[in-house]
Amino acid sequence: MDFGLFLEFPRQQGMTEKEAFRESFDLVDEAEALGVGSVWLAEYHFNPGRVLASPVTIAAAIAGRTEKMRIGLAVYLLPLGHPVRIAEEVATLDHISQGRLEFGIGRGTFPNVHEGFAAPFAESRGRFQEALDIILQAWTTERFSYEGEYYTCRDLCVVPKPFQTPHPPIHVGVTSAETFAMVGRMGYSILINPSRVFALSELGPSIRDYQRAWRAAGHPGEGEVGLRVPVYLAGTAQAAYDEPRESTMFAVTRLGDRVAVSSSHQGTTGDWQAQSEQILSMSYDDWLRDKVVYGTPEMVTDRLRQLQEELGLSRIIYEVNYGNQIPFEQQLRSLRLLTDQVIPQL
Numbered sequence: 001m002d003f004g005l006f007l008e009f010p011r012q013q014g015m016t017e018k019e020a021f022r023e024s025f026d027l028v029d030e031a032e033a034l035g036v037g038s039v040w041l042a043e044y045h046f047n048p049g050r051v052l053a054s055p056v057t058i059a060a061a062i063a064g065r066t067e068k069m070r071i072g073l074a075v076y077l078l079p080l081g082h083p084v085r086i087a088e089e090v091a092t093l094d095h096i097s098q099g100r101l102e103f104g105i106g107r108g109t110f111p112n113v114h115e116g117f118a119a120p121f122a123e124s125r126g127r128f129q130e131a132l133d134i135i136l137q138a139w140t141t142e143r144f145s146y147e148g149e150y151y152t153c154r155d156l157c158v159v160p161k162p163f164q165t166p167h168p169p170i171h172v173g174v175t176s177a178e179t180f181a182m183v184g185r186m187g188y189s190i191l192i193n194p195s196r197v198f199a200l201s202e203l204g205p206s207i208r209d210y211q212r213a214w215r216a217a218g219h220p221g222e223g224e225v226g227l228r229v230p231v232y233l234a235g236t237a238q239a240a241y242d243e244p245r246e247s248t249m250f251a252v253t254r255l256g257d258r259v260a261v262s263s264s265h266q267g268t269t270g271d272w273q274a275q276s277e278q279i280l281s282m283s284y285d286d287w288l289r290d291k292v293v294y295g296t297p298e299m300v301t302d303r304l305r306q307l308q309e310e311l312g313l314s315r316i317i318y319e320v321n322y323g324n325q326i327p328f329e330q331q332l333r334s335l336r337l338l339t340d341q342v343i344p345q346l
Contacts, residue, residue: 001308003343004072005031005335006228009052010324020051023328025065030332032066038102040074040228040317045113049324056089063097071097072149074191074317075106075229079124080117083131083151087138087158094163101164104191105132106173110258124151139167148213156205171226180206184213186307189224191317194256196275199290200229203311211312226315227307230322233300233337234330235248240295243330245284247323252287252324256280292322297341304346 007027011020028039041058041290044050050062059071071093077112078086080313087211094101107128108114119127130148137144138158146153162168170185173191183190194200207225214223230248288294293303306312320326320334 001313001346002037002226004040004070004315004317006040006042006074006317006319007052007056008042008044008050008319008321008324010050011048012324017051023139025061026328027331027335028062029065030335031339032069034336036069038070038072038333038341040072040104041100042074043077045080046116049125049145056093059093059101060096060126060190063093063100068328070100070102072102072104072171074104074171076104077108077113078105078135079107079114079127081131082159083134084138084153084156086131086137088137088160090168091139091158091162092164094168095160097163099163099168101168102171103168104173106175106291109175109193112261117234124334133187134295136167159202171224171329174206174210177206177209180210181213184210184223185217186290187214187217187219189226189314191226191228191315193228196259196279200227200307201269201290201310203227207311222312225312226309226317227313228317228319230294231300231304231318231334231338232292232294232322232326233334233342235296235337237296237299240299241288244294244322244326247321247325248282248287248292249323250325251323252279252282285329293318297337300330300338301342301345304342308346 005025009020009024010253011017031039039062041055042052043055044052055073059073066178088102107124114121114124127150130151130345134151134153136148137146139162143155143157144153145155170188171191172186172188173193174180174183175193175196180190192203194203232244234241234243256276256279259279260273293300295303304316318338320331
């Protein structure tokens with residue numbers, strides 16, 4: 001199973017943007033020194049608490065300061081940009097990283113981001129599919145044309161082609177139940193973000209939907225399943241319980257409030273208001289049970305092994321600063337404990 005570090009490039013209150021970039025790059029440097037296998041970058045817009053608006057640029061900087069770790073986008077929001085430009089920039093990044101790129105893609109979760117780019121959220125699924133079709137043609141054919149509902153391309157020769165042949169590995173982010181089977185039919189691995197809808201223990205049926213759709217479409221094997229999950233380690237169970245509590249509950253409130261605000265936007269599916277109420281009603285102990293993996297190295301090893309066996313995971317993408325309020329030295333300690341004492345056991 002593969003393990004990778006998830007980063008949001010957060011900016012805590014009182015921190016300058018310069019300090020936010022420096023702290024996250026310091027964490028990347030530590031991860032490279034520890035032998036972390038991969039680092040995965042989110043994409044955020046119009047969010048003063050994060051400075052990761054340009055993951056391709058950040059990924060190129062990481063490629064220049066590392067030699068071994070793979071660099072993943074988790075996820076690049078395809079509906080927000082023109083697919084030809086995305087194809088060019090991501091192929092360029094693949095060359096800069098010498099083929100260390102993992103291309104995680106998604107359509108985006110929150111409507112306000114799409115509205116900020118004048119790309120209606122209701123169109124996001126169609127725009128995502130057309131964009132992916134165009135990117136793949138741009139990477140795998142010398143010249144191509146495309147006529148879609150949202151994009152039109154005429155006799156284009158897109159260069160460079162990716163460093164990896166035929167292109168970087170593609171992973172599709174999933175945050176809603178109906179997406180699992182859709183991605184299975186497409187034949188791509190999945191990256192699950194369970195924060196809005198799922199408890200970790202409830203993911204099994206949706207993963208089985210993905211695998212059934214994968215097999216029914218005639219793809220070999222069962223498909224790779226990746227899970228994004230907050231992880232926190234300390235030397236004692238009490239410290240692992242107490243230290244991330246404030247940051248975790250900040251994340252819970254922030255998520256619940258954002259889901260509530262989004263519930264009235266066009267293009268959402270499901271009852272977002274009910275989801276918001278469920279999130280905001282959960283206690284810290286509820287969140288520890290259903291959403292995160294906190295504890296001593298032994299406790300975290302046991303829980304991750306349980307998730308691996310129950311869900312058939314191929315990849316775990318862990319974040320060590322859930323809620324973005326955890327002090328930097330505690331993030332480093334947690335990362336070191338995970339890398340030194342947990343991952344070798346798994």
